[in-house]
Amino acid sequence: MATKASRSAARLMMAPAVILLLGWMLVPLIMTLWFSFRTYLPLRGGDQGWTGFDNYVRFVTSSSFWPAVQTTLIIVLSVLIITVVIGVLLAMLLDQPMWGQGVVRILVIAPFFVMPTVSALVWKNMFMDPVNGLFAHLWRFFGAEPVSWLSDAAMPSVIMIVSWQWLPFATLILLTAIQSLDSEQLEAAEMDGAPKLKQFFYIILPHLGRAITIVILIQTIFLLAVFAEIFVTTGGAFGTRTLSYLIFQRVLESQNIGLGSAGGVYAIILANIVAIFLMRIVGKNLDN
Amino acid sequence: MSFKRNLRAATAMSLITATSAFAQDTTITIATVNNGDMIRMQGYTDQFTAETGIGVEWVTLEENVLRQRVTTDITTNGGQFDIMTIGMYETPIWGANGWLVPLDDLSAEYDVDDILPAMAGGLSHEGTLYAAPFYGESSMIMYRTDLMEAAGMEMPDAPTWDFIRDAAAAMTDRDADINGICLRGKAGWGEGGAFITAMSNSFGARWFDEGWNATFDGEAWANTLTFFKGMMDESGPAGYATNGFNENLSLFNQGKCGMWIDATVAASFVTGDDSTVADSVGFALAPDNGLGKRSNWLWAWALGIPAGTAQEAEAKQFIEWATSKEYIELVAENEGWANVPPGARTSLYENPNYQSVPFAQMTLDSILSADPNDSTVEPSPYVGVQFAAIPEFAGIATEVSQEFSAAYAGQQTVEEALEKAQAITNEAMEAAGYR
Numbered sequence: 246m247a248t249k250a251s252r253s254a255a256r257l258m259m260a261p262a263v264i265l266l267l268g269w270m271l272v273p274l275i276m277t278l279w280f281s282f283r284t285y286l287p288l289r290g291g292d293q294g295w296t297g298f299d300n301y302v303r304f305v306t307s308s309s310f311w312p313a314v315q316t317t318l319i320i321v322l323s324v325l326i327i328t329v330v331i332g333v334l335l336a337m338l339l340d341q342p343m344w345g346q347g348v349v350r351i352l353v354i355a356p357f358f359v360m361p362t363v364s365a366l367v368w369k370n371m372f373m374d375p376v377n378g379l380f381a382h383l384w385r386f387f388g389a390e391p392v393s394w395l396s397d398a399a400m401p402s403v404i405m406i407v408s409w410q411w412l413p414f415a416t417l418i419l420l421t422a423i424q425s426l427d428s429e430q431l432e433a434a435e436m437d438g439a440p441k442l443k444q445f446f447y448i449i450l451p452h453l454g455r456a457i458t459i460v461i462l463i464q465t466i467f468l469l470a471v472f473a474e475i476f477v478t479t480g481g482a483f484g485t486r487t488l489s490y491l492i493f494q495r496v497l498e499s500q501n502i503g504l505g506s507a508g509g510v511y512a513i514i515l516a517n518i519v520a521i522f523l524m525r526i527v528g529k530n531l532d533n
Numbered sequence: 534m535s536f537k538r539n540l541r542a543a544t545a546m547s548l549i550t551a552t553s554a555f556a557q558d559t560t561i562t563i564a565t566v567n568n569g570d571m572i573r574m575q576g577y578t579d580q581f582t583a584e585t586g587i588g589v590e591w592v593t594l595e596e597n598v599l600r601q602r603v604t605t606d607i608t609t610n611g612g613q614f615d616i617m618t619i620g621m622y623e624t625p626i627w628g629a630n631g632w633l634v635p636l637d638d639l640s641a642e643y644d645v646d647d648i649l650p651a652m653a654g655g656l657s658h659e660g661t662l663y664a665a666p667f668y669g670e671s672s673m674i675m676y677r678t679d680l681m682e683a684a685g686m687e688m689p690d691a692p693t694w695d696f697i698r699d700a701a702a703a704m705t706d707r708d709a710d711i712n713g714i715c716l717r718g719k720a721g722w723g724e725g726g727a728f729i730t731a732m733s734n735s736f737g738a739r740w741f742d743e744g745w746n747a748t749f750d751g752e753a754w755a756n757t758l759t760f761f762k763g764m765m766d767e768s769g770p771a772g773y774a775t776n777g778f779n780e781n782l783s784l785f786n787q788g789k790c791g792m793w794i795d796a797t798v799a800a801s802f803v804t805g806d807d808s809t810v811a812d813s814v815g816f817a818l819a820p821d822n823g824l825g826k827r828s829n830w831l832w833a834w835a836l837g838i839p840a841g842t843a844q845e846a847e848a849k850q851f852i853e854w855a856t857s858k859e860y861i862e863l864v865a866e867n868e869g870w871a872n873v874p875p876g877a878r879t880s881l882y883e884n885p886n887y888q889s890v891p892f893a894q895m896t897l898d899s900i901l902s903a904d905p906n907d908s909t910v911e912p913s914p915y916v917g918v919q920f921a922a923i924p925e926f927a928g929i930a931t932e933v934s935q936e937f938s939a940a941y942a943g944q945q946t947v948e949e950a951l952e953k954a955q956a957i958t959n960e961a962m963e964a965a966g967y968r
Contacts, residue, residue: 286965287608288626288924303964308956309932375772376710376784393772396942479775482720482935483942497601498722499928500608504964 274513281506288500300507309491314515317487320404321468321519325461327408332415332460333453339416340423350420357413365477368406369395373478399483406474411467415460422456423449462523469516488512560588561615561844561851564606566599566834569802570668570874571618574855577863581854587847596723600927607632607839615848619664619837621655621905622920622927627837628663634838634845636662636852643853647878652833655905664837665856668798669876671899672731672829673892674817675785675803676792677810680704680711684791694735694760694820694828697792701768704791713768715790716761719777720938722930727830727919728794729937730930733757735821735828739909740921740958745967747958749933749951758947762940774941786810794819796832797899800892801871816895818902824910830919831903833877876900929961 281300284293304310339350356364372379373394381391394402426449434444470489479485481494492512496505565571571593578589592614594602603617607627619627627633639645645653645662652666674692681688684703689696701713717728730740738753748754765773768791770784778795785793786808793799804811819829836855838848854860858880864873871890873881881887882897908918915921920930933954940950962968 286924288604288630289965290630291608303960307960308953376770376789381771391771393775393942396772396774396938396944399942399944480720480931480935482938483774483944484939486935494928494932497605498931499961500604500924501928501964 277506277509277513279506280502281510283503285502285506286500287502296503300503301510304495304504304507304511309486312484313486313488313491316400316485317469317489317515319400320407320471320487321465323404324408324411324468325464327404328411328415328464329457329460331408332412332419333450333457335412335416336419336423337449339420353416354413356410357417359410361410361473362477364410365406365474368402368409369478373402395478396483399479399485403475403478403485406478407468407471410474411464414464418456418460419453422453426452462520465519465523466516469512469519488515559586559844559847560590561847562590562592562613563616563618563836563851564592564594564599564603564614565618566596567593568596568798568834570798571834573864573868573872574667574860574874577860580863581851585847585850585854587850589851597721600723610841612839612841614839615842615844616836616838616851618667618834620835621831621833622917622922624656624664624835624837625658625916625922626924628658628661632840633663634840634842634849636665636838636849639665639849639853643857644880647858647880649877649879649900651831651900651903651905652835652877655831656833656835664833664835665852666833666835666877667856668874669831669833669900670797671831671876671896671903672728672795672819673797673800673895673899674792674794674819675800676700676815676817677704677788677790677813678815679810679813680791681815688815688817691818691827692820694822697794697820698760698764698767701764701792705768710789711791712770712784712789713791714764715770715776715781715784715793716765716773717777717781717795718765718769718774718938718941719780720931720935721777722920722927722934724777724934725938726930726934729757729761729934731819731830731919732761732828734826734908734910734918735819735824736760737822737824737826737910739911739913740926741914741962743912743914745914745962747955747962749955749958754951754954755947758937758940758951762947765941774938794828797892797896798875800896801875804871804891816892818895818899826908826910827902829899829903831900831905832919923965925961925965925967929958932957932961 282295282297284296285291286293335353339353343349375381375391375393380394384391392398430448431444434448471487472489472493475481475485475487475490481490489512492505492508495501495508575591582588599618603614603619605611606613624633648666649669652669653662656662656664656666676688681700681704684700686700686703697714703713705711705713717725719725733754736753736757738751738757739748742748770776770789781790781793781795782799782802784790785803788810800816802808803814819827821827836852838845838852842848856877858878861873861878861881865886870886875881875896882893887893903918905916905918915923920926936950936953939945940947959968
């Protein structure tokens with residue numbers, strides 16, 4: 246049993262770590278807030294003083310803002326749907342006893358270990374290049390005109406690349422969940438004559454509820470900030486400019502730190518709204 | 534015994550390390566771009582170190598990343614680099630802000646007056662040189678002489694855009710995978726943005742009128758974009774909306790382009806060992822429309838010293854070495870005259886050895902025909918040929934070129950792209966306090 250003295254000692258010993266962690270989060274957040282209320286143009290003499298809510302108004306009324314929000318949400322939703330649906334199917338497939346199971350599982354998981362920049366470069370140059378890419382050769386082999394993926398179908402291409410990267414994560418979590426399913430339940434259902442589809446919807450899917458929730462929550466947090474794949478493949482062109490990309494453009498390309506910081510604050514608010522919304526809707530699964 | 538031997542060996546090693554550290558007591562850090570000429574320069578760095586005792590550390594980056602790194606470093610006074618590789622866009626702006634060391638005390642042997650006036654002008658602010666050009670470039674037409682002959686046409690030295698469009702259509706052979714013309718359509722101010730801006734000059738367009746208002750709602754821009762898209766749809770490669778310098782270089786070297794209008798420094802690559810069409814490449818001036826302006830740009834990759842560096846003297850010594858006549862001769866001696874850094878010095882173009890290089894004269898003519906102080910048909914308030922030398926331009930032009938690329942890809946009409954470009958530009962200019 247902890248005494249008063251030992252509790253105080255514990256608090257004292259933990260204090261540096263807590264202060265460091267708080268500082269780690271709070272300092273950038275406070276600086277972003279501070280800059281968002283200032284006219285800060287590094288190439289025009291730096292900090293030029295308070296500007297009130299001008300940056301916020303300018304950012305949200307710019308013609309690029311709503312398309313960027315829309316693009317962000319489309320990418321997040323599409324990738325979530327693709328990774329969860331295919332992830333469930335893959336997890337069920339990988340759960341079946343088969344020869345070389347270990348190798349197959351490693352191959353399925355492999356894309357998760359490739360850096361986003363590298364995978365985007367590989368997809369762009371080796372697969373999707375309309376002249377020298379693998380897909381172009383395939384298309385020509387079957388007598389079709391090659392598709393300019395990253396310009397004619399930029400959004401689906403980006404969604405495909407990001408989904409490819411996140412599918413292993415979803416599969417891994419869902420596979421672990423499926424493996425924890427009591428096989429006696431399925432056997433009993435089979436003996437009662439329940440068809441496979443019903444077994445899936447009434448036994449497997451409800452069992453996966455919690456895992457799916459975790460996949461959606463974790464992926465949403467990362468997908469809201471997806472950047473490298475867009476930077477490498479389309480450079481934000483062809484309707485693929487997300488909110489995080491727009492902020493990057495405002496801060497680094499336009500060198501308008503104030504405007505970009507206001508965008509950053511909007512991004513924080515958006516991320517929190519989405520997170521709260523998700524926690525409320527799907528997070529209930531975690532309580533059950 | 535063994536302990537003693539080890540001790541002696543350790544002492545000897547420490548002495549050697551200490552001595553070598555003493556011999557090379559200064560090291561400068563240089564940020565540079567991963568272009569062929571810069572990579573070649575790195576190979577000769579040991580020679581510089583041997584001559585001066587100054588060590589050199591390189592940070593080599595892709596063009597877009599380099600720009601962001603050095604811009605962030607200079608604006609935040611980061612002090613990561615003693616020399617930065619910058620261009621004609623950054624130098625006058627940074628020089629005006631006092632962020633660069635003026636290069637007004639270079640030695641007499643360096644012969645600063647030998648720098649081509651167009652280059653020196655673009656790298657100066659109010660007459661003071663702030664960066665020394667390592668190489669300079671304009672843009673010109675590189676074309677396949679064999680395909681041109683097969684099409685029954687002859688390339689003039691100074692063609693018009695109409696001729697280029699006809700020639701491109703005549704050379705296009707989709708079954709043989711040959712595109713009549715390859716041009717940059719890739720989004721980015723230094724990629725497709727640079728090309729379309731230079732092209733628009735010859736169509737009578739400009740970025741801003743004299744009151745800093747965007748001019749994308751005018752007829753000249755509509756003509757430029759409609760012509761570009763029409764010609765590229767007829768005779769350009771698939772996916773040209775995502776092609777930049779490197780993509781087009783690769784296509785040309787594979788024999789898949791009849792013509793390519795791009796940087797003059799590409800001439801040594803398309804006639805080099807990596808090119809499958811090296812023996813049949815001709816050169817011509819970038820096209821015009823009879824309005825008095827050609828569609829070629831002007832650019833220099835130059836070396837500048839950020840103000841506040843602790844190694845200013847050593848950095849100057851390096852810049853003098855790397856951009857000197859002697860360095861050019863060093864490269865020529867080892868790798869041939871075609872591979873020397875071009876476009877920076879008058880004396881290079883007076884050298885009979887260099888005059889025999891097939892693209893030398895056309896490069897010089899192209900450089901001399903571009904005037905950053907008078908690049909547009911109508912008067913404009915900015916300096917620059919393929920850019921407007923204001924801090925906001927990089928951001929604006931990247932966004933505008935994204936809209937243009939979307940139009941090239943058929944995702945929106947030319948009119949829609951121009952309408953968005955007009956809004957983007959005016960919004961940014963308002964945010965920066967111009968309007």
